[in-house]
Amino acid sequence: MSSLPSYEWLEGKARESRFLNDPHVTRLVELARDKSLFEKSPSYLSNLRRDLLRSSLKFFARNSEFYEKLLANLGIDPDAAELEDLAKLAVPSDLLRGDGIKRFLIPSRDEGGFTFRSSGTSGKKPVRIYRSPLELLLMTVANANLFEYVYGGELKQGEGLALFLAAEELKNHLNFVAFVDLALQYKKIRLLYGMDLVPESGDTPLWKRLVPNTKRIAEFIKSREEPKLFFSAPAGVHLVSQQFAGLGLLKKALYKLALGAPPIDLGRGGVIVTGGGSKGLQVPEYYVIVEEARRVFKAEDKDTGGEVPVPFMDVLGMTETLTALLDNYGVMHKIPHPLQEVFLLDPKTYKPMEQYNKDGLLAIYDPLAVSWLEVFIPGDIVRQVPSDRYYGREFIYVRRLTEEEGWSLQRACGGTLEELMIRGGEIQ
Incomplete structure (x- = not known):
């Protein structure tokens, strides 16, 4: 299977598993x-x-x-x-x-499943892991339940809007992107992909074909839906924070007029979710990324509605993990x-x-x-x-x-996303 199936397809296909008895x-x-x-x-x-x-x-x-x-x-x-x-x-x-x-x-x-792979940026063959439809279904439900626990409350069906600062095609390769896509389908929360891949030319690697989709990013920023969930590699959050923080007065006024930002309001229950953590690329320490972002993004408490420092969650997942490890910055470790x-x-x-x-x-x-x-x-x-x-x-x-x-350095999917973000250009 070349393209990640829908959650509805998984539900139906999982019922055909030979192991359900x-x-x-x-x-x-x-x-x-x-x-x-x-x-x-x-x-x-x-x-x-x-x-x-x-x-x-x-x-x-x-x-x-x-x-x-x-x-x-x-x-x-x-x-x-x-x-x-x-x-x-x-x-x-x-x-x-x-x-x-x-x-x-x-x-x-069970046949008819999907194979995820690591980036292969180490110069070696990528890790490849097969997931049956039943496994993908279990992955989606179990990870969604873990996400809600770490998030601190239930994501209501059909409420809110999500932006993933990645290209949709990556859900067919990277475990983290696939999990987010399927989990949001499971919760019926609309997902926007903030990047596009330009047409392939020869053996051009993915990160050299990645460009921002300013229309979708602007739609997310301007939306008043709540909660707003922002998914990205840490480098993507750093990039957005740097660009908005570095605006001159005139350009900041123009952005404010056009987008209502900065600050980027994630609304009641809004959260930033990063994937993988830093894995050796030239981005600041995670706490610096959080501090930068909290000067550009804002959010409100999901229960009281009062303004709070923007919550951060980080996902530690590899190609091999069916369920990930999650943390809530300043609240709990992974x-x-x-x-x-x-x-x-x-x-x-x-x-x-x-x-x-x-x-x-x-x-x-x-x-x-x-x-x-x-x-x-x-x-x-x-x-x-x-x-x-x-x-x-x-x-x-x-x-x-x-x-x-004694270990060959293999970059997990979060590191891959960081490299894509760094080389993908400015979000303007």
Whole structure:
């Protein structure tokens, strides 16, 4: 499939999944929609994830000779599996480049899905991950529920307007763009894409073909719909803030007359959502981007209507992640979906780390993936800190592993968007 399908298509296609009569998958479908998970205790969810791990390993063993042999070779008993066994199963992302995912896909997987890929800007073959229609549906619902928890309230069906400072074609390549597109369809919130791709010429890379769509950006800025949701790479927010902050008095007056901005009013419940975080490109630290933007954008509290510093949320998601990690700047650090097992490994021994406030190698397991056993190591250093929220822990992104540390630098989709934004020209 060459183009991302609609949410309505996914709903219909997911009902045709051959796995819907499997008790394990039936349970996953129910849990993905369960908002009460965000009210459970950390110990309850930890036990639930361990139960799902064991059920998942049995699911993959009975649907794939590869996994049956893998578990036997590693000495893993699905009925007694623990976190230490997940560490044994974790796949470095480099193994998923090119056609690497094929060895991990179960032969009986649902067909008719969609394949996402990383940018390939490292000079190597991109990571490619297949998602079945059922997985895309679970991704949409679970991520939307996580988004609303971190956002701090429900996004009402059909209310508000969103702008994504990216080209619509990117939803066919980048996981973050696809999630936003599908989630907003799920909530029936209209989405405008603020960039266009000019026609392809030879092997011209995407970022050299990206140009602003000033008509759609102006429509978003002038709209009085609430809430207004602004999605972008951090570099895109930085670019907009710099341009509006640097206007002379005359030009500022003309912009004010034509657009009603600056400031750019996101209205009641408005929020800026960034994807991926900075990954080595020449943009300021995230806190600087936030400070800059809060001088140009404004928003009102979704409950009281009083003016508040513009809320910022950041998404940490890779091509390999079915569900992402989200944070709300100044409120909470990055937090996973309740069903996703996020754990840290010692960078030297690759053994699980339990310590707080100590940097470790990020590893992620997502039981909602049913086409392959999604447990992988993306190559990021993060720090976990204690939390009184449902997960019991929150995560602070630190940096990528370097090649000197034995890891080839792979830019996640947020880094790709940053490069597109930097080279895409001014929004004028």
